[in-house]
Amino acid sequence: xxxENQANWPLYxxxxxxxxxxxxxxxxxxxxxxxxxAIENARDVYTRxxxxxxxxxxxxxAISASSPDDAGEFFEPANDKVYRHPTFYDIPKGVKYL
Amino acid sequence: xxxxQLLEKFQEKVDAEIKVEPKDWMPEKYxxxxxxxxxxxxxxxxxxxxxxxxxxxxxxxxxxxxxxxAKIQDEAGHGLYLYSAAETxxxxxxxxxxxxLSGKAKYSSIFNYPTLTWADIGAVGxxxxxxxxxxxxxxxxxxxxxxxxAMVRICKEESFHQRQGFEIVATLAKGTPEQKEMAxxxxxxxxxxxxxxxxxxxxxxxxxxxxxKWKIKRKTNDELREEFIDRTVQQAExxxxxxxxxxxxxxEERGHYDHxxxxxxxxxxxxQGNGPCNQERMKARRDAYDNGxxxxxxxxxxxxxxxxxxx
Numbered sequence: 458x459x460x461e462n463q464a465n466w467p468l469y470x471x472x473x474x475x476x477x478x479x480x481x482x483x484x485x486x487x488x489x490x491x492x493x494x495a496i497e498n499a500r501d502v503y504t505r506x507x508x509x510x511x512x513x514x515x516x517x518x519a520i521s522a523s524s525p526d527d528a529g530e531f532f533e534p535a536n537d538k539v540y541r542h543p544t545f546y547d548i549p550k551g552v553k554y555l
Numbered sequence: 556x557x558x559x560q561l562l563e564k565f566q567e568k569v570d571a572e573i574k575v576e577p578k579d580w581m582p583e584k585y586x587x588x589x590x591x592x593x594x595x596x597x598x599x600x601x602x603x604x605x606x607x608x609x610x611x612x613x614x615x616x617x618x619x620x621x622x623x624x625a626k627i628q629d630e631a632g633h634g635l636y637l638y639s640a641a642e643t644x645x646x647x648x649x650x651x652x653x654x655x656l657s658g659k660a661k662y663s664s665i666f667n668y669p670t671l672t673w674a675d676i677g678a679v680g681x682x683x684x685x686x687x688x689x690x691x692x693x694x695x696x697x698x699x700x701x702x703x704x705a706m707v708r709i710c711k712e713e714s715f716h717q718r719q720g721f722e723i724v725a726t727l728a729k730g731t732p733e734q735k736e737m738a739x740x741x742x743x744x745x746x747x748x749x750x751x752x753x754x755x756x757x758x759x760x761x762x763x764x765x766x767x768k769w770k771i772k773r774k775t776n777d778e779l780r781e782e783f784i785d786r787t788v789q790q791a792e793x794x795x796x797x798x799x800x801x802x803x804x805x806x807e808e809r810g811h812y813d814h815x816x817x818x819x820x821x822x823x824x825x826x827q828g829n830g831p832c833n834q835e836r837m838k839a840r841r842d843a844y845d846n847g848x849x850x851x852x853x854x855x856x857x858x859x860x861x862x863x864x865x866x
Binding site: 465466468484485486487488489490491493494501502503505506522524525526 | 576578579580625628629632635636639640642647648649704705708712851854855857858859861862
């Protein structure tokens with residue numbers, strides 16, 4: 458079995474769009490010999506109850522991600538910029554549509 | 556950061572109900588516990604197809620057959636969601652499958668009992684899936700993100716499993732005296748093994764405290780078992796069946812049923828491989844793996860051919 462292990466199918470991450478107009482959302486992963494088979498299998502695994510109108514599969518190794526260890530500093534620059542939010546601004550009472 | 560400092564921060568995060576994600580730092584024991592628990596859960600879904608497949612060709616109507624097929628396909632899907640969640644912890648699915656086939660990994664002991672009559676298919680859905688759902692609903696709130704998300708998907712699909720099982724039992728229960736007898740017999744045989752599915756009693760479950768602290772589990776074995784009994788007794792009464800426990804009694808003070816002693820010797824005996832179907836189940840899995848080899852090879856050859864053509 459170890460020989461088969463070496464020849465293992467690559468891992469694909471699966472993203473499903475649940476209806477037109479919405480973003481594709483990560484739902485899980487599966488192993489498949491190629492992308493086309495991954496899409497066909499993803500249909501059977503992740504959309505048995507009409508959960509999808511479109512499927513993306515991406516080789517897991519092709520995904521680069523930010524590091525959770527540095528998340529504090531990495532996202533820190535946004536924390537002190539409250540003026541980026543509309544609630545930062547004082548508007549006189551009674552003024553509408555702002 | 557020092558190990559115990561990391562551990563402290565980890566616990567703070569868990570206590571604050573912030574989910575743990577795959578690349579986050581986690582204690583080695585947390586990772587190991589999850590790999591063991593999630594892969595056992597995945598194996599149980601896969602082995603769980605076998606007792607049901609036993610009745611696929613003999614389902615009493617086309618409706619029942621289609622339902623059973625859909626349910627079995629769901630179990631395969633649930634196994635896959637779970638292997639996928641386990642792989643985020645740094646193990647390879649192939650390793651996990653090999654651990655199942657070699658007997659190193661365990662699966663739920665319930666699937667080592669035989670499905671002797673059609674009523675058993677009803678009892679499996681009603682009681683076995685019912686017990687599994689109690690556990691799985693709790694696990695939607697587990698601290699590990701990918702496990703929790705897999706559980707949300709599974710719970711959505713699983714509720715049809717329990718309802719279809721109950722429908723089978725209820726239909727038999729209002730049929731001929733022989734059919735009702737069959738339903739009662741299935742309840743008699745599946746009741747106690749279903750209670751065992753929740754695992755040993757709290758005072759004999761050494762890992763529970765740590766798992767609760769890390770919020771891998773949110774309720775103890777006995778708490779879940781009690782909830783299951785409270786719900787199921789009422790369902791049995793509604794269709795005129797009797798739960799096979801002479802000590803079962805409503806306890807007004809506690810607001811729960813008191814129940815008779817579970818045969819823990821039987822439980823451990825089945826886990827150790829001596830249940831009625833352990834060998835048959837393992838042989839079926841190994842055969843499926845071996846007989847499926849040519850399919851895996853063919854899929855690979857086909858993918859290579861397709862790639863060559865596209866190039």
